[in-house]
Amino acid sequence: MKKIEAIIRHFKLEDVKSALNEHGVQGMTVTEVRGFGRQKGHTEMYRGTEYTVDLVPKIKLEVVVAEDAAQGVIETIVQAARTGQVGDGKIFVHDLAQTVRIRTGEVNGEAI
């Protein structure tokens, strides 16, 4: 099993979610994060004090899928989340040792 962690733009969440849905993904977890990267943020000015806001609001999406489904999911996310501009985000893929569905106690493949 793989956990696919994608940092995407806020407003791309809806697109990615429905793309994944169509692709057959049945679950995911979403977190509000702030990202720092090439996208150089912007300057905010508060009463004359300038702040370089390098922490841009982003969405972190976590999807756990079976080994063989991973590549398809990654491609789906890349397609749906891409704008082509700096700041589109990253995907990080982890190997999972185990997965459990709390409700039933099922593990691994059945738990997703």
Add this chain to the structure above:
Amino acid sequence: MKKIEAIIRHFKLEDVKSALNEHGVQGMTVTEVRGFGRQKGHTEMYRGTEYTVDLVPKIKLEVVVAEDAAQGVIETIVQAARTGQVGDGKIFVHDLAQTVRIRTGEVNGEAI
């Protein structure tokens, strides 16, 4: 070492926390997330516009434990977090390459 990531219901946090505590777990990290899965969310209606709220508020719990403690912790979480209804959540287990305690610089086993 394992990192055990559990997505649980908001109101189960307290139960899980104390179950883990009794079980001897001494640390954890909690994040507010929104989950999408079988629990089909619900419909919210704002002035006549209907939204399918498939992103249900959930809690993500991360616990890092020694290799051999993992199974016990997983079971503890499953027990404490279960209601038997769709939406109870998932547990994802990761292998960790390394752990460091920032305060002391201790690593791995001693760092937890």
Add this chain to the structure above:
Amino acid sequence: MKKIEAIIRHFKLEDVKSALNEHGVQGMTVTEVRGFGRQKGHTEMYRGTEYTVDLVPKIKLEVVVAEDAAQGVIETIVQAARTGQVGDGKIFVHDLAQTVRIRTGEVNGEAI
């Protein structure tokens, strides 16, 4: 590739961020979390009801770096985030199976 996950104190974020910057790290993702550990939190009292606030506000920092850069990054974080007091936080290091930059589709080393 490694994903380095650090749980640090809120007010250390700025120091860690600039230390990492100087160290050449070009991206990271930041999440607001609450941590439970040795730092025993404190007691809050609301109209006579006492709450043990064991969930202390913390910052989770995620940095993905190349295999060989990991150790340096970890040390940089440890140095910048340390106060020496209980509650400084933890670093968890994961192996990553894959990394993708959404904008370009580049993978692994090039994606960071």
Add this chain to the structure above:
Amino acid sequence: MKQDTKGMWRCRFSTALGVVMVAAASLAVPGHAHSAEDTVVSGVSEAAEGRMDRGDHAWMLASSALVLMMTAPGLALFYSGLVRKKNVLGVMMQCVFLMGLMTVIWALYGYSLSFGGDGPLIGNGEFLLMNGVQMVDGAAPLEGSIPRLTHMLFQGMFFIITPALIVGAFAERMKFSTMAVFMVLWGTLVYCPLCHWVWDNGILCDGNKTFPIGGALDFAGGTVVHISSGISALVCALLIGRRLGFGSEPMPPHNLTYTAIGATMLWVGWFGFNAGSALAADGRAASAFAATHFAAAAGCLAWSGCEWVLRGRPSLLGACSGLVAGLVCITPGSGFVQPVSGVAIGLAGGAGCFFACTAVKSRFRYDDSLDVFGVHGVGGTLGALLTGVFATRHVADVRSGGPVGLIEGGTVLVNQIVATAITWILAVAVTFVLLKILDATMGLRVSQDEEIQGLDLSQHGEEGYIFI
């Protein structure tokens, strides 16, 4: 003199006549030399009975607006900050919906039941559907020196906030539909009679001949508003039962900034509540305003002072709870005691309610979620009794020159005790019966699942904050 507060004008006719004569005389000789330093104005309205005073009216319109503001945003914020995030809209919705519901009831029959006629026990149908209140041929009927419409409006704002106060007792678990039905019945069967008894020359009106020992001095609602709601709240908390997880899970306030905004809005709005209860912009309104202000300040210091001494540091929630406690406690006496007594009463209110919300509550372990009993029940009762101690003829000469409060050597304290006891009994009895009936018919609580999910989603299908 039969009654002395909100319905006071009606029974003042004879004395007023004299005042009018004097006023008229002074009008006729406007230049006669007052020394600006020494001149004083009578607390008794200078306006002749039966003549509108636009200054009084301006203040009463403003007061009505202030008292509405107390329920929302005031109370809605104060309460909603204290619950958990998943119930924030549930509490606000109860406040807002009650603003709509109780107002319509008031227009239909509530005002008439409270202020119609002269019966000892309940009003009559005189003002049903606003008959006799509205304008006729371009002229508005008066009540004292203001249009009766404005009297109806001002009093109507009390009919909103009193049930809204109770909401705090069963926060986070009561079924919305049952809440609505309960409040209509409670308003009709507890509020309207009590209001009539105390303020429309009923059996608890000071000076009433039928039942002379129970006449309460209640300037702005110690019995009618705070005791009635606070005691009913306790019954609600007991009958509806504790929240799931009460005592085992932490349930800290989710947004104390809202609580602080709400509390300070209550302070501001309370000037309308108390000083507006003079029904005029006269000297007594000023006195009530000052007493109110001082009591709020003293209550704030008392509660946070208790915390400081007993717990090592004062909290914002403590300061806010204390100021509300001070305001509750001064309410019945605001137009009967000197402002400087307001400091003492506020201190007592702050410290007394602190004690009730900490020691007493944790001793008996009822889940009066937002401390309605601890603040309004206890504070209101304390205030009613302290009115009997501090009331003075200097502010309101309700004993025809004789002493009033205990400190002056008067005996109104006895009346205060009787009136308070009767109010307790009425509130307990009716609330108990109503809840039993509603429990059997509609059910009082949401299902366990709904409670766990939170009222925002389960009762209203909405979420408070959506930041993702």
Add this chain to the structure above:
Amino acid sequence: MKQDTKGMWRCRFSTALGVVMVAAASLAVPGHAHSAEDTVVSGVSEAAEGRMDRGDHAWMLASSALVLMMTAPGLALFYSGLVRKKNVLGVMMQCVFLMGLMTVIWALYGYSLSFGGDGPLIGNGEFLLMNGVQMVDGAAPLEGSIPRLTHMLFQGMFFIITPALIVGAFAERMKFSTMAVFMVLWGTLVYCPLCHWVWDNGILCDGNKTFPIGGALDFAGGTVVHISSGISALVCALLIGRRLGFGSEPMPPHNLTYTAIGATMLWVGWFGFNAGSALAADGRAASAFAATHFAAAAGCLAWSGCEWVLRGRPSLLGACSGLVAGLVCITPGSGFVQPVSGVAIGLAGGAGCFFACTAVKSRFRYDDSLDVFGVHGVGGTLGALLTGVFATRHVADVRSGGPVGLIEGGTVLVNQIVATAITWILAVAVTFVLLKILDATMGLRVSQDEEIQGLDLSQHGEEGYIFI
């Protein structure tokens, strides 16, 4: 009698003279026996023309403050809670900036254009730069029983809130600079003429001889404020186009607690808006206050009732939308109908706007983001018509003793229909032309990227909440 609301005093001179005589007589015999029960006060100002009444003035100062509060914090909170998090400051900024901008325009020429002179179509330069409004040699010129300065202030608050209402139609996408220019032009070319027509004896003023059929009864701004802004809002929504992702992405309100706080502040502030439009603390102010209060309550019940029946549960947003709809709907009639009719009008407003914001909007799929048309356009129009149904000589005898509203057998409904139609036409035409010009010159929308990023960052370089 030529006009009957805000500019009413000017045309009342002859009748008032009689009133003054009577008042003088009654002053001279102050002791003559009224029964407090039976005495009534005339809705017509007792104050002689040309004499200041400090009671009236006190109420008008308070009302002016209340109406400013409606725009911000009131409307700013109501609206900003309904947008997505990334646009929360954008909406607030538009409200706050308009408070500054429209006020300065009002001081420079807006008031003069609206209330100067007696021309049928537009004001004159009489009050430019506050000439003839300000004090001269320590004396303030009067308008009725209040200083003209206060009349200018009170009316100026309407000049702020009316454009601010429109902001909701193009929320989350309009360019800030274009918004500012548009509002100045709109205020000058739609608001000022309309205000003059209706309230300063222009062609839509009831009783105007030039154009007798279109004279509207508009006590507090059904046509001038709500129809004008609501209809213009629809044109804006159509010409500016939908938000990116409208219909495909969810755009739920990000903070309904703000919306509730804002809505209840609007309720409180609306007392200044409507009862203040009496320009006096008289019986009619009380009547308007009561009608307003009842309509808000009824609107709240109607909208949430519709939801309850049709969707299984009432929502807080529904209750808040409904109370605003009720307030909008009662606005034109508040000083012409009986308070009890306010209940009926509020119910109609709540249900009608519910229907407009649900069925109608989803049928035509325009993106009137915060339902300005659905609430103010529809509610205002409904209110203007219902005024023609419920208006009664008991409250305002605008037909010299003859019947007024349809229910009394009067015919003002015809005038109301004509005036409403003219207002629609004016608003549509001018807004359409202005937007076309601005589109060609400055551009109406932010760029796609800026819209995606959110107005907070792209237009103002700030973020609403920073919790990390």
Add this chain to the structure above:
Amino acid sequence: MKQDTKGMWRCRFSTALGVVMVAAASLAVPGHAHSAEDTVVSGVSEAAEGRMDRGDHAWMLASSALVLMMTAPGLALFYSGLVRKKNVLGVMMQCVFLMGLMTVIWALYGYSLSFGGDGPLIGNGEFLLMNGVQMVDGAAPLEGSIPRLTHMLFQGMFFIITPALIVGAFAERMKFSTMAVFMVLWGTLVYCPLCHWVWDNGILCDGNKTFPIGGALDFAGGTVVHISSGISALVCALLIGRRLGFGSEPMPPHNLTYTAIGATMLWVGWFGFNAGSALAADGRAASAFAATHFAAAAGCLAWSGCEWVLRGRPSLLGACSGLVAGLVCITPGSGFVQPVSGVAIGLAGGAGCFFACTAVKSRFRYDDSLDVFGVHGVGGTLGALLTGVFATRHVADVRSGGPVGLIEGGTVLVNQIVATAITWILAVAVTFVLLKILDATMGLRVSQDEEIQGLDLSQHGEEGYIFI
């Protein structure tokens, strides 16, 4: 005429007598023909000295409520939005606690020290413990046309907000207990004397014979409130030192929505502050109201305009800061200048404070955290001087028919400069000494750990928002 603002009534006896005669005459012949267009009302109170005017009183009660609202929720929200999340309750608590603390001090001796007696330097014990202020035998002593109680209340609200303003200078780092002690001493040793000097015929009262050159025209608190607090704030910022991380860490406002709500509440409340300072609902109150409104609007435009030009876009924080700056700047002159001058003064205030909060502050790098000096110190000083420029006999004839402000050819500017300088000196000297003493005894700052943890937890044991 010795003084001309808040304590004005006392010294007006002789002129007033004449007015009374005329008023009486006009009362006697009520029908005599005024043309509604031409009639004017004197800014001088028509009410006879020594007779209560309920219209005035209604407005003063409302104003008192408005000014309390300025401190909280107004200022509490304005300030707390600007700090970091971990200090949000700390700031609110300081505001709320000061409402309690300063009010009790005011009741005990503050009012007496400020307004007792006629001494040139300080009040006396005349009104200690509210003696001579409260009602006696049902009658309330008067001050002008309102009860002295109300005068005390209104002035008491200023005694709350002035220290609360200073709080912004040492936000996020001052020890709560020391803050409380400091404020009591500061109120006693800076505020009370200054208030007496300026408003109770002391050495800085215009017309005072002892010290004729320093008599300030200060209608509503340019020197007493804004200069005193703004200058003391600077001393606090310098002596208490910078926040940890100042200059290296970003410290952006955590919740600008609160700041905007607070700022607009300040705008609304300021009408009570400035127009209420007329102590009557007269023409001058209307004039002050209008000047205030225009200055706020112009300040809003000026600051955001500066940003727009210099930084490419206007911000909400800029608009809010600007409106507050405009309000501060018009405060001393509000009852002396024409409303249209308010536009100019507001523009100057907005631009001047923008400059102070950006260029000046970043040049000298003091950590005046929420810009109390930049807005209140600079804006207050600017306002005091501009009063000397724009004051006109048309609004207040303080030179018996002679010219007043520079523009009219008058010389009060000299007095304004002297009074401002004296206020600066007093504020700097006393604040410096107090802080030195408190530093040596109690300590000014929280420990480094506590500062890092945030004041919410370290000083009050609470958290602002708990969403998990």
